[in-house]
């Protein structure tokens with residue numbers, strides 16, 4: 001029997017379980033592969049005792065409909081930056097990638113499939129450079145990975161954000177309020193842009209188009225002056241004013257290096273009041289609800305295709321690549337290319353043009 005090890009890294013995302021299930025099912029159809037899962041990204045392979053789970057039809061049956069990941073995940077550290085506590089109590093990181101390579105060789109793994117976002121795929125590329133037979137599977141609700149048109153989890157997040165807009169309209173309309181909905185996405189405005197169009201917002205503020213608050217007030221006043229006594233703004237957590245900065249804070253969690261975004265909705269609310277907007281405003285930060293619950297059918301299907309493709313690449317010995325969805329086809333790209341850039345909203349794209357065409361202001 002040949003052996004594959006799979007891991008899920010970074011933030012959880014609807015569809016992770018569907019990928020795991022598809023890999024295991026495809027391996028069972030092939031008949032000559034067994035699949036193991038490392039618990040909590042590659043931590044399970046590095047811990048003593050090891051935390052490795054044998055995966056089969058019994059433990060992956062029905063998981064495609066569940067959010068999260070049965071293998072658990074982490075976005076702290078990794079094999080190249082393993083957190084260790086020093087004698088004085090402070091924390092440092094050490095490179096344990098050689099330990100991981102040794103474990104994979106000793107245990108006779110023929111292939112590794114790493115399901116994760118940009119950070120995880122950079123780890124995949126670095127492991128590939130160390131000789132690991134690795135394949136990446138892109139995941140994130142942010143849809144910000146380059147070389148793939150979509151990542152699974154994104155459409156589920158968009159659905160949740162759109163549902164939130166629909167619900168906020170009820171209160172906005174009844175109270176003549178402006179409701180500001182803040183959605184996730186880090187440096188990418190994809191969730192905000194899609195939810196603003198699908199939900200029919202008046203204003204959409206995204207990181208790719210820094211906003212002028214006076215332009216936003218202009219658009220809102222026009223709306224109120226037309227007799228429509230309420231309005232909706234969808235703002236991405238990474239958005240910023242033309243002369244402003246992204247609202248973020250440093251996490252004090254050990255090994256967590258990303259800035260924690262969130263709170264721009266409250267700042268925008270103040271900016272609007274200072275710029276003379278007179279109507280009542282309420283703010284809502286949607287947060288992790290966007291990553292929770294069951295994946296929608298689109299994401300289950302995309303995740304299943306990614307899982308089958310990754311397993312087939314393992315069977316063919318096609319390593320150092322990331323599975324991707326490009327121009328309506330499931331294909332693959334080199335990890336090196338895939339980890340170079342980011343997929344951001346193009347301000348000149350037809351989607352932004354569409355939003356502007358139905359009267360959505362970006363404050364530009």
Ligand code: F6P
Pocket residue numbers: 011075117140141142184185186237260261291
């Ligand atoms: O990358 C996915 C994401 O949900 C971002 O949209 C968000 O900024 C971040 O992860 C939140 O991370 P955490 O779950 O660590 O707070």
